[in-house]
Amino acid sequence: MITSKQRSYLRSIGNTLQPLFQVGKAGIEKNFLKQIEEALESREIIKIKILNNSGITAREASDIICTATGAEAIQTIGFKCVLYKMSLNNSTIELP
Numbered sequence: 001m002i003t004s005k006q007r008s009y010l011r012s013i014g015n016t017l018q019p020l021f022q023v024g025k026a027g028i029e030k031n032f033l034k035q036i037e038e039a040l041e042s043r044e045i046i047k048i049k050i051l052n053n054s055g056i057t058a059r060e061a062s063d064i065i066c067t068a069t070g071a072e073a074i075q076t077i078g079f080k081c082v083l084y085k086m087s088l089n090n091s092t093i094e095l096p
Contacts, residue, residue, distance in 0.1 A: 002072055002084070006095045010045060010074045013093070014082035019049035023061050027054060033068045040071055040085040044093050050079045 002010070020039055021032070039046050048065070050058045062073045062081040071085040086093075 002095070007074055009096050010084050010093075011082070013045055014047055014074055014084075017045070017047040017082070019047045019080060021046070021048045023048065023050045023054045023056070025051070025053045025055070027056070028061065028064050028068075033065065036065060036071075036083075037069050040069060040083065041087050041089070044087050044091065045074070045082065045084045047080055047082050050081070052079070 020043075021036060023032075026032075036046070036048075048061070050056065050061045054061070056064075058076045058079050058081045062076050062083065065071065065083060066073050069083075069085065071083040074082040074084050076082075
């Protein structure tokens with residue numbers, strides 16, 4: 001569990017990121033979750049865009065992905081969400 005100060009710090013990092021993945025009409029599948037886990041392990045923080053034709057909201061997608069991967073939802077605004085998971089091997093982000 002991260003504190004509000006840490007969440008604020010991670011939000012500031014997430015604001016500069018470009019979306020790395022898109023959730024489309026295929027939805028959230030096992031292969032998609034595997035790619036997200038790999039990206040979280042290497043980058044620790046990622047931004048995901050949820051397209052209109054996906055049939056789910058950004059909050060719902062964030063909840064599904066966080067439950068499946070063990071990540072923390074940092075921010076959900078509009079059709080984008082920012083996720084964070086501390087890397088086990090190469091942690092590069094120092095939380096305050």
